[in-house]
Amino acid sequence: MTVSSSLDWLTRGTSDLFPHQPDSQDPRENLTQLLQTTDRPLRIKLGIDPTGSDIHLGHSIPFRKLRAFQDAGHVAVVIIGDFTARIGDPTGKSEVRKQLTSEEVRANAENYLAQLRPILDFNTPNRLEIRYNSEWLGKLDLSQILELLSTMTVGQMLAKEGFSERYDQEKPIFLHEFLYPLMQGYDSVAVEADVELGGTDQKFNIVVGRDLQKYFGKTPQFGLLLPILIGTDGSQKMSKSLNNYVGLRESALSMYSKLEKTPDALLKDYYELLTNLPLDAMASNPREAQKQLAIEVVAQFHGKEEALKAQKTAQEIVLQGNTAAAASVPEFSLAAVTFPLKLFYLLSATGLCKSSGEGRRQIQGGAVRIDSEKITDVDKSFETAEALTGKVLQVGKNKFIRFVA
Amino acid sequence: MTVSSSLDWLTRGTSDLFPHQPDSQDPRENLTQLLQTTDRPLRIKLGIDPTGSDIHLGHSIPFRKLRAFQDAGHVAVVIIGDFTARIGDPTGKSEVRKQLTSEEVRANAENYLAQLRPILDFNTPNRLEIRYNSEWLGKLDLSQILELLSTMTVGQMLAKEGFSERYDQEKPIFLHEFLYPLMQGYDSVAVEADVELGGTDQKFNIVVGRDLQKYFGKTPQFGLLLPILIGTDGSQKMSKSLNNYVGLRESALSMYSKLEKTPDALLKDYYELLTNLPLDAMASNPREAQKQLAIEVVAQFHGKEEALKAQKTAQEIVLQGNTAAAASVPEFSLAAVTFPLKLFYLLSATGLCKSSGEGRRQIQGGAVRIDSEKITDVDKSFETAEALTGKVLQVGKNKFIRFVA
Numbered sequence: 001m002t003v004s005s006s007l008d009w010l011t012r013g014t015s016d017l018f019p020h021q022p023d024s025q026d027p028r029e030n031l032t033q034l035l036q037t038t039d040r041p042l043r044i045k046l047g048i049d050p051t052g053s054d055i056h057l058g059h060s061i062p063f064r065k066l067r068a069f070q071d072a073g074h075v076a077v078v079i080i081g082d083f084t085a086r087i088g089d090p091t092g093k094s095e096v097r098k099q100l101t102s103e104e105v106r107a108n109a110e111n112y113l114a115q116l117r118p119i120l121d122f123n124t125p126n127r128l129e130i131r132y133n134s135e136w137l138g139k140l141d142l143s144q145i146l147e148l149l150s151t152m153t154v155g156q157m158l159a160k161e162g163f164s165e166r167y168d169q170e171k172p173i174f175l176h177e178f179l180y181p182l183m184q185g186y187d188s189v190a191v192e193a194d195v196e197l198g199g200t201d202q203k204f205n206i207v208v209g210r211d212l213q214k215y216f217g218k219t220p221q222f223g224l225l226l227p228i229l230i231g232t233d234g235s236q237k238m239s240k241s242l243n244n245y246v247g248l249r250e251s252a253l254s255m256y257s258k259l260e261k262t263p264d265a266l267l268k269d270y271y272e273l274l275t276n277l278p279l280d281a282m283a284s285n286p287r288e289a290q291k292q293l294a295i296e297v298v299a300q301f302h303g304k305e306e307a308l309k310a311q312k313t314a315q316e317i318v319l320q321g322n323t324a325a326a327a328s329v330p331e332f333s334l335a336a337v338t339f340p341l342k343l344f345y346l347l348s349a350t351g352l353c354k355s356s357g358e359g360r361r362q363i364q365g366g367a368v369r370i371d372s373e374k375i376t377d378v379d380k381s382f383e384t385a386e387a388l389t390g391k392v393l394q395v396g397k398n399k400f401i402r403f404v405a
Numbered sequence: 406m407t408v409s410s411s412l413d414w415l416t417r418g419t420s421d422l423f424p425h426q427p428d429s430q431d432p433r434e435n436l437t438q439l440l441q442t443t444d445r446p447l448r449i450k451l452g453i454d455p456t457g458s459d460i461h462l463g464h465s466i467p468f469r470k471l472r473a474f475q476d477a478g479h480v481a482v483v484i485i486g487d488f489t490a491r492i493g494d495p496t497g498k499s500e501v502r503k504q505l506t507s508e509e510v511r512a513n514a515e516n517y518l519a520q521l522r523p524i525l526d527f528n529t530p531n532r533l534e535i536r537y538n539s540e541w542l543g544k545l546d547l548s549q550i551l552e553l554l555s556t557m558t559v560g561q562m563l564a565k566e567g568f569s570e571r572y573d574q575e576k577p578i579f580l581h582e583f584l585y586p587l588m589q590g591y592d593s594v595a596v597e598a599d600v601e602l603g604g605t606d607q608k609f610n611i612v613v614g615r616d617l618q619k620y621f622g623k624t625p626q627f628g629l630l631l632p633i634l635i636g637t638d639g640s641q642k643m644s645k646s647l648n649n650y651v652g653l654r655e656s657a658l659s660m661y662s663k664l665e666k667t668p669d670a671l672l673k674d675y676y677e678l679l680t681n682l683p684l685d686a687m688a689s690n691p692r693e694a695q696k697q698l699a700i701e702v703v704a705q706f707h708g709k710e711e712a713l714k715a716q717k718t719a720q721e722i723v724l725q726g727n728t729a730a731a732a733s734v735p736e737f738s739l740a741a742v743t744f745p746l747k748l749f750y751l752l753s754a755t756g757l758c759k760s761s762g763e764g765r766r767q768i769q770g771g772a773v774r775i776d777s778e779k780i781t782d783v784d785k786s787f788e789t790a791e792a793l794t795g796k797v798l799q800v801g802k803n804k805f806i807r808f809v810a
Contacts, residue, residue, distance in 0.1 A: 087548045142545045142588075143492045149581035154559070154572065157580065167559065175562065175583055176554035182580075183547075 007032060010068050013061070013273045015200050016225040018207075031222055034194065041126070044069040045193035045221070047079040047133075047184060051100060053111035056245040057297070058229035058238035061273050062197040063119045065226060069195070070121045070128065077129045077191050078120075080109045083137040084183065115248040118301045129191075136190040137183055148182045151215050152208070157181070160204045185209035188221050195222040229273065234263035243404055247390060252302040252310035253371045254390030254402065257329060259294035260314065267293065313372045317392070317400055329392060332401040334385035343368070343380040352395045362395055369394040412437060415473050418466070418678045420605050421630040423612075436627055439599065446531070449474040450598035450626070452484040452538075452589060456505060458516035459791075461650040462702070463634035463643035466678050467602040468524045470631060474600070475526045475533065482534045482596050483525075485514045488542040489588065520653040523706050534596075541595040542588055553587045556620050557613070562586070565609045590614035593626050600627045634678065639668035648809055655795035656776045657707040659807065661715035662722075662734060662797070664699035672698065718777045722797070722805055734797060737806040739790035748773070748785040757800045767800055774799040 011017060011028055020027040034042070046066050066076045085108075088099025100108070113130070121127050140148075157178050158167050166173050181204060188196055188209030196206045203225060210220035228237050231244025238245045246258050262270055264286045271282050271289065275296040283289040291311065298307035317329060332350045347359030347368065362368050363378045371391045382388055388403045416422060416433055425432040439447070451467050471481045490513075493504025505513070518525075518535070526532050545553075562583050563572050571578050586609060593601055593614035601611045608630055615625035633642050636649025643650045651663050667675055669691045676687050676694065680701040688694040696716065703712035722734060737755045752764030752773065767773050768783045776796045787793055793808045 083547070087551055137547055140547045142488070142542055142550060142584075145547060145550050146492055146581040146584055149584060150579050152580050153577040154563070154580060154583075155575065155577065158559070170560065172558040172560065174555050175557050175559060175587075176551040178559075178580055178583075179547075179551055179554060 006072050007035070010065075010072060011224075012068075012279075013065075013226060013269075014224055015227045016203065016223070018203075018223045018225075019210075031195075031224075034222065038194070042069070042074040042194040043077050043129075043192055044074050045077045045079060045188060045191055045196040046198070047081055047187060047196075048109070048112060049081050049085065050105050050108040050112060051085050051098060053108040053115075054240060054247055054249065055112060055115050056238055056240065056247045057274055058231070058245065060116075060119055060248060061226050061229060062199065063116055064274070065197050065224065067120055070124070075127060075129055076120060077131060077193060078113075079187050079191065080105070080130065080132045081184075081187075082106070082109065082132045083134040084180065086134065118248075131191060133183070133187050133190070137186065140186075145179075148186060148212070149179070151211060152178075152182070161201070181205045181208045182212070185212040189213050189216050189218060192218060193221045194219070195224055197224050197226065199228050200225045201228065227269070227273065230266055230269070232258050232262065234266055240405065246297075248301060249386075250390035251371045252298050252306040253313050253392055255298045255301065256294045256307065256310035257314050257317075257392070257402065259297055260290045260311075262290050262293060270297075309372075313392075317394075329400045329402045331404045332393075334388060334403050334405060337385075339385055340381055340383050343375060343382070344378065346382070346393070347395065350393065350401050352393065352399045352401060367396045411477050412440070415470075415477060416629075417473075417684075418470075418631060418674075419629055420632045421608065421628070423608075423628045423630075424615075436600075436629075439627065443599070447474070447479040447599040448482050448534075448597055449479050450482045450484060450593060450596055450601045451603070452486055452592060453514070453517060454486050454490065455510050455513040455517060456490050456503060458513045458520075459645060459652055459654065460517060460520050461643055461645065461652045462679055463636075463650065465521075465524055465653060466631050466634060467604065468521055469679070470602055470629065472525055475529070480532060480534055481525060482536060482598060483518075484592050484596065485510070485535065485537045486589075486592075487511070487514065487537045488539040489585065491539065523653075536596060538588070538592050538595070542591065545591075550584075553591060553617070554584070556616060557583075557587070566606070586610045586613045587617070590617040594618050594621050594623060597623060598626045599624070600629055602629050602631065604633050605630045606633065632674065632678065635671055635674070637663050637667065639671055645810065651702075652795060653706060654791075656797075657703050657711040657715035658718050658776045658797055659795035660703045660706065661699045661712065662719050662807065664702055665695045665716075665719060667695050667698055675702075714777075722799070734805045734807045736809045737798075739793060739808050739810055742790075744790055745786055745788050748780060748787070749783065751787070751798070752800065755798065755806050757798065757804045757806060772801045 007028060011031070017027050017031055020030050026032075044066055046062050066078075070076050082102070082105045085100045085105045086102060109132075158164055160181065163173055163177075184205045185208035189212050193209070196202075196209055198206055203223060206221070206223035206225075210223070213220045230236065231238035231242060232246065233242070233244035236242050236244060240247075246255055259270075267286060267289045268282070271277065271293055272279060275293065277292075277296060283292050295304075295307045295311060298310055302310070337346065337349050342356075344356045344359035344363060347353040347362060348356045353359040353362055360378050363375060363380070366374055366376055368375050370388075370393055372394070385405065389405050390403065392400055392402045394400050412433060416436070422432050422436055425435050431437075449471055451471050471483075475481050487507070487510045490505045490510045491507060514537075563569055565586065568578055568582075589610045590613035594617050598614070601607075601614055603611055608628060611626070611628035611630075615628070618625045635641065636643035636647060637651065638647070638649035641647050641649060645652070651660055655663075664675075672691060672694045673687070676682065676698055677684060680698065682697075682701060688697050700709075700712045700716060703715055707715070742751065742754050749761045749764035749768060752758040752767060753761045758764040758767055765783050768780060768785070771779055771781055773780050775793075775798055777799070790810065794810050795808065797805055797807045799805050
């Protein structure tokens with residue numbers, strides 16, 4: 001790859017790249033210079049919050065970018081924010097910052113990283129560094145923390161998106177919240193990041209990282225911001241709670257069925273951000289582009305063969321379904337039932353069978369499939385909702401539901 | 406002493422005593438109850454800032470109150486703020502918070518305490534505890550500091566006097582400044598203070614201490630606030646830099662000459678705050694009250710005999726002086742000369758003698774006195790300005806100057 005085509009790939013889909021010369025025609029000029037003048041692999045930082053472990057395509061975008069840098073010979077430095085996860089939110093008011101034990105954090109982090117195996121390069125030597133930030137944050141004492149705090153003013157902090165609105169609306173901002181951007185910034189000092197990746201909502205924190213690196217006499221990092229992915233509903237940020245997401249753990253069929261309905265307005269963004277295909281190779285017909293996108297994304301996680309199989313199953317479901325159901329597979333929320341759970345009961349609970357008894361008979365008769373795999377064990381049972389999320393349960397040729405969380 | 410007369414003495418001159426019942430006629434009700442129901446000595450906290458060491462009568466007021474509590478059987482807990490003094494102001498912008506070494510801090514603290522010997526009871530067992538706050542602040546880690554910070558909101562902190570004005574005027578407030586009130590408050594947690602003494606400017610910090618004690622499951626302290634002493638100029642807060650102060654180290658004559666000119670409007674406050682005399686024993690004639698005050702205060706630091714001697718010398722100076730000089734002894738700023746310095750040169754520099762040569766002759770002739778002590782060593786020299794500050798230099802019977810910093 002030439003420097004130029006490599007640069008195109010490294011910056012594809014980027015929302016912002018800073019700093020750049022204010023008078024420059026090309027915002028990538030500074031990054032180009034950094035790449036050309038640095039005779040060692042760059043250190044590309046990306047932080048993750050190990051309080052949850054289910055990740056979706058929206059989360060995958062900066063990791064895909066991290067992979068692009070790995071492929072260009074640079075080092076992906078993944079920071080596990082275990083320090084903050086372990087202390088949680090001292091006020092106990094934040095749902096987001098619940099306190100976790102070290103074991104929970106480590107389990108979440110491993111779980112998170114496992115889902116990234118199809119995206120990141122874990123194998124090439126010296127291309128991946130996984131760091132827990134308690135390594136350095138746990139060692140800070142009060143005088144060092146006073147020093148960190150002294151690098152910023154209240155006014156600068158209150159200018160941060162999120163804080164300014166809350167302050168204007170007289171909603172309480174607790175003082176410790178001001179430390180989080182500084183802690184994230186100090187991570188950049190500790191790992192000597194050359195570039196930090198993040199969503200557009202991370203600009204403030206990445207700038208704090210730059211300022212702290214300067215304060216501690218290091219070269220300040222670049223910020224490379226990526227768009228926040230809109231969910232499959234076409235309107236809101238992709239999120240598990242809004243149920244407009246495609247999880248990295250979903251089955252090929254589930255992923256495929258969601259992606260082949262990608263709203264037309266999002267097709268270009270999804271294609272640019274979620275596939276490795278050249279931009280000019282996108283099908284001009286939106287229906288074709290949906291399929292192309294779905295196949296391509298599913299193939300990344302399940303391989304091309306599974307992707308094609310999922311496409312075939314999805315088509316059969318549509319063809320076999322009655323007219324009303326043809327447009328989509330109805331969804332069934334797993335929140336409505338309690339686990340562990342027998343399959344025959346689930347057949348009744350979903351309404352696919354009139355009773356548990358009919359459910360048993362249909363299993364015995366070989367009419368029940370999950371993601372097109374026939375289930376004949378009449379005592380088949382499920383321990384958790386996760387084992388089913390995203391899968392399609394089918395009875396006979398024309399009764400389907402897809403499980404959602 | 407009865408409980409009631411003891412309480413009168415403990416609360417004499419107090420500006421505020423909190424908390425008190427909002428509907429109570431007597432703001433001392435809660436303190437009375439605390440004193441009556443606690444079957445152990447109370448722990449009375451007072452913090453000092455060991456960045457300087459020269460202290461004046463304004464500083465002495467809370468220490469006098471501390472002594473009152475000691476005399477009533479309680480424990481004076483003097484906190485040396487060595488932690489903050491050692492880190493200074495990380496921004497380097499504050500003149501007040503210059504960074505000191507541990508040795509400097511310890512020397513300052515010892516120097517400070519030495520000046521308090523006439524005020525505090527250093528001898529009765531179990532009446533005085535001197536603590537350095539690095540003992541507990543130095544051990545805090547990031548998670549504990551986040552917890553401290555989480556107990557307050559930005560809005561609460563910006564309501565603090567000093568911060569609110571600066572924020573409104575868009576003057577920078579550095580984030581670490583928010584930690585200082587919390588650090589002072591945490592001192593109260595660490596020493597388990599029952600009462601904290603301070604100037605009226607300390608109310609916010611003492612309230613933070615109460616809140617932190619509650620947060621950490623301890624009984625919150627009372628706050629006992631004392632007025633900020635107006636200086637001898639009768640208008641501004643007593644301060645070394647405004648040269649309207651009476652230093653605890655000044656000679657009897659210097660102290661006396663300043664105090665016998667106490668502005669009439671301040672006489673009652675000075676009498677109430679700086680003497681142990683009953684309030685109704687104050688002379689009704691202001692001229693008499695000035696002398697009474699001056700004798701009483703000087704006696705605290707130099708003994709009654711020296712106080713009376715100073716009074717006599719001061720009267721002689723006035724009587725001997727010409728009419729123009731009678732009102733006051735002219736002042737000479739020691740900032741105008743460089744040390745070490747010979748006395749004969751100083752006689753010339755101050756204008757008391759026409760030349761160094763005349764200075765030598767006057768010394769030899771026995772006409773030169775410092776604070777009424779005759780100096781006959783013609784080679785007498787001074788190493789530092791401090792050795793002279795506040796003293797009166799006299800040549801013959803009617804030439805005087807008083808040295809100021």
